[in-house]
Amino acid sequence: MTDVLDIKDLIVEYKTRRGVARAVDRVSLKLPENRTLGLAGESGCGKSTLGRSIMKLVPYPGKIISGEIVLNIDHDQRWKDGVIPKGNVNIMEMNDEQMRALRGSEIAYIFQDPMTSLNPMATIGNHFVQIQKAHDPEATEEEAIERAMEVLKSLGIKGERINDYPHQFSGGMRQRVMIGLALVMRPRLLISDEPTTSLDVIVEAQILEEIQELKEEFNLTMILITHNLGVLAQTADDIAIMYAGQMVETNTTEVLFESPQHPYTQALLQSVPDVTRPDKKLTWIGGAPPDLIDPPQGCMYHPRCEQATEICKVKEPHLIESNTGGYVACHMYGRR
Ligand SMILES: Nc1ncnc2c1ncn2[C@@H]1O[C@H](COP(=O)(O)OP(=O)(O)OP(=O)(O)O)[C@@H](O)[C@H]1O
């Protein structure tokens, strides 16, 4: 099975006046074709920074320091001075023009803030035409509109609405338009990023479910970023849990929910309500995530961890293969 994405030892930092915050700390992950990876963890743990690194769009003052990001693309991509041949592409070696050719056509990112991402002065159709012409200057307006109508139809939006302006759509429909714009170039990898200040949870769940339905039609490999683990239970094949810039546990969704190994994953799951178990006791994780500019020694999670021992305060744990088929970074794993 082809890995659409292969990240090794990625480090991303933000240089601020107070010091350097390492938002992504030696993260490695592989994403096989047609799978959906859910990326979860508390606000500020580095999910968006990791997602944006794949697009090479880490906002200032952030910078990719080191590591590898390899993307497998399934079509030759034309850029200003040549062609990026299909196959494995080393994102770190791509220049801005090359990245522009890959964004949209191979990697698409849904920033789920449709209010600010759509141009109020342009019709929905204009948005679709612009994106397609940027990637394929020879595409005619008629072809572009035709493709747009097809994509909108898959999203449950009638073709005749193509001449409407963004303000004529409801919030949920604007989000669908955003998804349509992400999909119209048929990207290989779709990254959907939910901001913490999301709409309500119901809309978020609905939209993710729809993306899931489009997965086969568009042959997508996906990364879903959310702080809502409940949503991932239904949509992700695999889950990676991040804490303070690091990957602390990964496994298939089923196993991760069934037998979480890292104390942080266990605590996160304790805070997710479960409609099938109304008697479940919900608890919140005490304390706050660490200041990434001045992180604790040893395990990043030890100040909040109920299972921490002396070694956790001084030695950093690394990811090891767990006997449940995943990976976990915890000194106490296997010793409890
Ligand atoms: N513009 C910035 N300037 C300085 N530091 C930043 C900036 N953006 C992010 N950071 C740092 O990077 C860390 C990770 O931020 P990131 O936005 O990737 O987290 P996140 O997991 O996506 O959070 P959320 O769930 O709130 O979206 C933050 O805790 C912060 O320390």
Ligand SMILES: [Mg+2]
């Ligand atoms: Mg984020």
